[in-house]
Amino acid sequence: MKKKDRLFAKSPWLRVFEFNREVASVFDDMAERSIPHYKEVLEMTARICHRLMPRGGYIYDLGCSTANLFGFLSIYFEEENFQYIGIDSSQAMIDKARQKYKKKQNIQLLYADINELDFPHASAIIANYTLQFINPSHRLKILKNVYASLLPKGIFIASEKIKDPNAEIDELFQEFYYNFKKEMRYSDQEIARKREALENILIPLSLKANLKLVKKAGFNKISLFFKWYNFASFLAIKD
Ligand SMILES: C[S@@+](CC[C@H](N)C(=O)[O-])C[C@H]1O[C@@H](n2cnc3c(N)ncnc32)[C@H](O)[C@@H]1O
Numbered sequence: 001m002k003k004k005d006r007l008f009a010k011s012p013w014l015r016v017f018e019f020n021r022e023v024a025s026v027f028d029d030m031a032e033r034s035i036p037h038y039k040e041v042l043e044m045t046a047r048i049c050h051r052l053m054p055r056g057g058y059i060y061d062l063g064c065s066t067a068n069l070f071g072f073l074s075i076y077f078e079e080e081n082f083q084y085i086g087i088d089s090s091q092a093m094i095d096k097a098r099q100k101y102k103k104k105q106n107i108q109l110l111y112a113d114i115n116e117l118d119f120p121h122a123s124a125i126i127a128n129y130t131l132q133f134i135n136p137s138h139r140l141k142i143l144k145n146v147y148a149s150l151l152p153k154g155i156f157i158a159s160e161k162i163k164d165p166n167a168e169i170d171e172l173f174q175e176f177y178y179n180f181k182k183e184m185r186y187s188d189q190e191i192a193r194k195r196e197a198l199e200n201i202l203i204p205l206s207l208k209a210n211l212k213l214v215k216k217a218g219f220n221k222i223s224l225f226f227k228w229y230n231f232a233s234f235l236a237i238k239d
Contacts, residue, residue, distance in 0.1 A: 005030040008190040008197070017197040019065070024092035027066050033184035034194075035129060036177070036228045042072045042128065044226060045157050048235055049124045050076035054153045057123035061086045062114045062142075063130025067097035070107055079106050089113045114142055119149035128159040128233070131210075132202050143217035150238045156219065159226070159233040163204040173229040207232050 005026040007014060014022070023030070031038050046069065049059060061069050064086030073082055087110045088094050094111045101107050110117075115138055119125055125146045131139050146156050164170035181191050205213075207224070211234065214222055219236035226233035 002026075002029040002032075005033060008193040009187065013193055014197050017194070017201045019088075019090035019093055021092040024066065024090060024096045027093065027096065028068065031065070031068070031129075033186065034181065036180050036231055037226070039072075041159055041226055041233050042069050043075075044233070045069060045126055045128060045159075046072035046076050048157060048225065049073065049082075049126075049155065052153075052235075052237070053124040053155050054151050055081075055123065057121045057151045057154065058083045058085050058119075059124045060119045060122050060126065060149075062119075062125065062127040062146075063133065064088050064097060064109070065090075065093045066100060067107070067109065069126060069128065070097075070101060070104070079104070082106060084108070085110065085119075087112050087114055087117065118145060121151065122146075122149045122154055123151055124155045124157070125150060126157045128157070129161070131158060132160050132204055136203055136205065140213050140216060143213055147218035147238060152238060154238045156214070156236040156238075157233065158210070158214070158236075159231065160210055161202065161204045162207045162210065162230050162232050164230065165206050165208070170230070176229045177231075204230070210234070 003026050007022060007026060059073065059082055061067065061084065065088060067086045070084050073084060083106050085108045086097055089112065091111050094109050097109050134142065150156065164173055178191055211222055214236050220239055221237040222234060224232060224234045
């Protein structure tokens with residue numbers, strides 16, 4: 001049973017958002033109730049990896065949290081046919097992921113900062129809802145590293161909360177997003193408190209700015225495969 005996310009309903013609550021032990025303990029419920037179409041996007045990510053990535057290398061999951069992607073990859077790949085490396089800078093998330101997949105042979109979980117790592121021998125590199133938490137001025141360096149690390153024809157998949165360049169549209173999409181959270185049974189108070197806690201921690205760029213960074217990192221083949229108002233997922237393939 002997933003533990004329900006009530007973090008912003010009780011007092012005291014987290015004033016500045018971080019991926020600490022409390023967040024890790026409710027993360028799976030939080031992700032499903034805070035990220036529109038979270039499970040579908042992970043499923044699409046796994047399906048694309050299965051169809052497109054060159055074989056023989058690792059699947060890296062940057063900012064893997066509790067490694068939910070591993071479960072979706074396991075639907076498409078036989079255990080012996082993929083090697084997953086999940087990386088997260090939250091020890092609590094890595095501990096939680098290790099508990100979940102104790103018995104699996106084809107998973108490695110690393111407590112590390114993706115700003116400071118290379119991703120050798122990569123068939124696929126995934127960053128679902130992670131770059132948005134990285135200082136924007138550091139994102140290009142990571143993406144260049146992603147490009148350099150991929151095997152020929154290797155794939156990169158990222159999902160991000162995005163900001164619409166048109167302020168009116170951006171506001172409208174935010175409103176739709178908060179309605180989604182209400183439908184997921186978060187109260188107005190929980191929504192407002194979390195929004196404040198995420199101020200300057202989750203920094204969305206526009207879709208165009210995200211794609212520009214990916215192109216600048218070296219990718220020429222880039223496709224959007226999912227969009228929901230202010231959330232987008234895209235795929236890039238190394239030539
Ligand atoms: C919204 S969660 C990602 C969700 C996850 N990818 C999934 O699909 O379930 C963002 C994660 O990125 C991790 N993170 C943030 N900055 C990081 C960094 N510099 N290096 C590694 N992980 C980082 C956080 O600890 C957190 O677990």
